[in-house]
Amino acid sequence: MRFSYQKLEKEHAxxxxxxxxxxxxxxxNFDVDTIQEDLCYLIDPQNTFYAILNVHKELEGYCSFGADGQVLGGDYCTEALDIGMGMRPDLVGQGYGKHYAQAVVRYGVNQYRAQKCRVTIAEFNKRAQRVWEQVGFEQIGRFVKTGTEEEFVIMIYKV
Ligand SMILES: CC(C)(COP(=O)(O)OP(=O)(O)OC[C@H]1O[C@@H](n2cnc3c(N)ncnc32)[C@H](O)[C@@H]1OP(=O)(O)O)[C@@H](O)C(=O)NCCC(=O)NCCS
Known part of the structure; x- marks a missing residue:
């Protein structure tokens, strides 16, 4: 699977x-009531969102590198590149996840010269945890998101 990356534009968002x-x-799912704010968030260059495009330049997913990937209450003292990722809904659940995750890690490491990558995943989302495990991430901690009862796990990959 070959992908290219492009800074997320309004149409993608x-x-x-x-x-x-x-x-x-x-x-x-993004909330229909906050579309304008979410749009601004996705295309704000500070949030470093990228479109993941296939060879036909069709949008297959998106990723982020940096603070977007962190969740309030987590321990982010260690220096690492935080990665966020989402695939298009019609592509999920068919065994493709590891290919996207691997490609995103490779791109992020090259682009940001990272020595370590980190993902923060909702505890219930075993499918996502499995995908990051498949590309070499290991769970190093868990926490409850500040102000909620939602549990998250932090996973690290050493380049
Ligand atoms: C998270 C995401 C990248 C996973 O990719 P995917 O292509 O849907 O996942 P796959 O179909 O490759 O499944 C990955 C693994 O999880 C396993 N799995 C699926 N559902 C599972 C469940 N409920 N419990 C445990 N394992 C599960 C699969 O069997 C597979 O493992 P295997 O290869 O050992 O058989 C993708 O679903 C996505 O982008 N979702 C968007 C929403 C989301 O979950 N966001 C979190 C971002 S990280």
Whole structure:
């Protein structure tokens, strides 16, 4: 699978905001009531979102490198490149995840010269944990997101 990356543009963001995952992954659906704020967030260069495009330049997913990948309450003292990622809903659950994750890690490491990468994943999302495990990440901790009862795990990959 070959992908290219492009800074996320408004058209990409508008598509992503409409993506709908089925339960329990609807947790990741953007809220229709906050579309304008979410759009600004996705295209703000400070949040370093990229579109993941296939060879036909079609949007297959997105990723972020940096603070977007952190969750309030986690321990981020160690220096590492935080990665966030989401695949298009019609592509999930078919065994492709590791290919996207591997490609995103490779791109992030090259682009940001990272020695370590980190992902923060909702505890319930065993599918996502499995994918990051498959590309070499190891769980190093867990915590409850500040102000909620949602549990998260932190996973690290050493380059
Ligand atoms: C998270 C994501 C990258 C995973 O990719 P995917 O292509 O859907 O996952 P796969 O189909 O490759 O499944 C990965 C593994 O999880 C396993 N799995 C699936 N559902 C599972 C479950 N409920 N419990 C445990 N393992 C599960 C699969 O069997 C597979 O393991 P295997 O290769 O050993 O058989 C993708 O679903 C996505 O981008 N989702 C968007 C929403 C989201 O979850 N965001 C979190 C971002 S990291």
């Amino acid at each position: 508008l598509s992503i905001l409409r993506w709908r995952y089925v339960s329990p992954y609807d947790y990741y």
